[in-house]
Amino acid sequence: MFARRLALVENLLAAVPFAVVAVVAFVNVLSRYFFNASLAFTSELTVNLAVWMVMMGAVIGLREGAHLGFSALYDHVPGVVRGVLTVVITLTVLAFLAVLLLFGLEMALQQAERGRATPSIGVPQWVFTIALPIGALLGVYRAVQAGVSGFQASTVEQSPSEEAER
Structure with a gap:
């Protein structure tokens, strides 16, 4: 139940910014065509919402198993090596996410302390x-989840080359 609700939240955090960007970009195109005027805030909003879309897209990719399988190498190695690769890849992803967490949190806190706002629309920058x-x-949650399931699968399944040897 928790996993389904979390997946819904992740999907919403990716879809809502995407929908806002699509609507704002469409309104801007109409504004340029009919009024020969561009809405200045659209590029600011689009760039800032892209941060949300990219981060949530990466999380969804981890959830769906799109990041942890370098299949050209991964699919052609025996189960033990596949298990080691899964651990190494998971640890690498976790290290990157830890750095992103620390520096992202530090940056957001500094922006909140200084009261930084976006120039055109005046939204607090930390919101983005x-x-x-x-x-x-x-x-981190999804990488651990994918790493554990990938490791378990690598210890149970055999690679195509192992099956051919039998």
Whole structure:
């Protein structure tokens, strides 16, 4: 039940910014075409919401197993090596996410302390920057989840070359 609700939250955190960007970009195109005027805030909003979309897309990729299988190498090695690769890849992803979590949180806190706001729309900048640590936290959960299931699968399954030897 928790996994389904978390997946729904992750999907919403990716889909809502995407929908806002699509609507804002469409309105900007209409504004340029009919009024010969561009809406200045659209590029600012689009760039800042892209941070949310990228982070949530990476989390969804981890959840769906899109990151942890370098299949050209991974699919052609025996189960033991596959298990080692799974651990190494998972630890590498976790190290990257830990750095992203620490620096993203530090940056968001500094922006909040200084009262930084976006130039055109005046939204506090930390609202967009907080996507980094939130995405990193969700990514840690999903990376561990994918790593454990990948490791378990590597100890149970045999690679195609092992099956051919039998």
